[in-house]
Amino acid sequence: MTDSVLELAPPARLAIAYAPSDVRSALALLLQIDNRFAEILRNAREPMIAQIKMAWWREAFASAADARPKGEPLLQALNEAGDRIPLRALEALASAWEQLLGSEKFSQDVIDVHTELRAEAIFLTYAGWVGSVQDMRPIGRCWALEALRMPFPERVAGCNVPHAPLPKARALRPLSILTMSVRTVSGPRLILHALTGI
Numbered sequence: 001m002t003d004s005v006l007e008l009a010p011p012a013r014l015a016i017a018y019a020p021s022d023v024r025s026a027l028a029l030l031l032q033i034d035n036r037f038a039e040i041l042r043n044a045r046e047p048m049i050a051q052i053k054m055a056w057w058r059e060a061f062a063s064a065a066d067a068r069p070k071g072e073p074l075l076q077a078l079n080e081a082g083d084r085i086p087l088r089a090l091e092a093l094a095s096a097w098e099q100l101l102g103s104e105k106f107s108q109d110v111i112d113v114h115t116e117l118r119a120e121a122i123f124l125t126y127a128g129w130v131g132s133v134q135d136m137r138p139i140g141r142c143w144a145l146e147a148l149r150m151p152f153p154e155r156v157a158g159c160n161v162p163h164a165p166l167p168k169a170r171a172l173r174p175l176s177i178l179t180m181s182v183r184t185v186s187g188p189r190l191i192l193h194a195l196t197g198i
Contacts, residue, residue: 011181
């Protein structure tokens with residue numbers, strides 16, 4: 001496991017471990033990029049600087065692999081992934097976090113756009129990798145909101161998305177692990193879910 005994956009929270013690493021081996025590194029990379037964008041928001045003292053950083057990432061995503069800036073491990077990993085992660089997923093993830101820049105408190109409208117884009121980028125992309133036709137947007141939106149509420153409770157106060165049932169399919173276990181991990185369940189309970197799906 002790379003150093004950048006180790007920077008992810010334990011539930012995210014558990015979800016990655018339960019992904020099929022052929023998509024594990026791509027899921028890890030998506031979650032790492034998501035985590036990097038969250039850091040940009042957390043550290044955003046000047047919204048304009050944060051916007052410039054996000055624009056840099058957008059330009060890097062849109063560039064050919066050999067034209068991307070050197071020295072950024074996540075871009076190197078993206079180059080190694082080839083076309084496994086579609087550009088639309090990367091753009092949706094960037095757009096999701098850009099929605100939140102410059103807001104002292106997130107409105108319900110902003111949250112709705114953020115959660116939809118983040119669900120599309122990560123949960124729908126993963127579902128496509130494993131060949132699932134089940135709509136993962138509802139639990140993706142739940143995960144995105146609650147994962148955002150943890151570091152920014154005051155800024156997300158009063159914002160909600162409808163609760164959604166977890167998928168039962170074994171191939172979708174990483175997504176249910178991520179979703180359960182933001183529902184304040186205990187560590188043992190999360191591990192039980194990972195092992196059994198219940």
